[in-house]
Amino acid sequence: MPKSKTKYLKPFKNLFVIILIVFAVWMLFFDANSWLIHHELNTDIEDLENEKDYYKKEIKKDKKEIKELSTNDGIEKLAREKYYMKKDNEDIYIIEYQDSIPKKKEDE
Structure with missing residues (x-):
C-alpha cells in the first residue's frame, strides 16, 4: 500500500477511535434519544x-363576544343581523x- 493511504487510515486502526465513531453514530441515529428524534420532537x-x-x-x-352578548343590546343586534x-x-x-350574490355555474 502506498504511504499516503496508510497515513489517513492509521487513526482508524486504533480501537478507541473505532469505538468512539461507532458510539457517535449510534447516539446520533439509532438510540431512543437520538438527534433525529429530538429534532422531530422539537418540531412537534x-x-x-x-x-x-x-x-x-x-x-x-370568544370572551369578548360573550361579554357583548350578555347585554340586551348585544342580543338584539345578534338576532337582527344573523x-x-x-x-x-x-x-x-x-x-x-351585485358582487355579494353567488354566481351560478354556466353548465347548469
Whole structure:
C-alpha cells in the first residue's frame, strides 16, 4: 500500500477511535434519544406552541363576544343581523350588492 493511504487510515486502526465513531453514530441515529428524534420532537413542540397561541387568541375573542352578548343590546343586534328577526311594527329590507350574490355555474 502506498504511504499516503496508510497515513489517513492509521487513526482508524486504533480501537478507541473505532469505538468512539461507532458510539457517535449510534447516539446520533439509532438510540431512543437520538438527534433525529429530538429534532422531530422539537418540531412537534413548536407546532403545538403555535396552536396554543392560536387557541388563546380564539378564547380572548370568544370572551369578548360573550361579554357583548350578555347585554340586551348585544342580543338584539345578534338576532337582527344573523337571524333577521324584527319587532312587530317593523319591516326589514335586505339589500344585496351585485358582487355579494353567488354566481351560478354556466353548465347548469
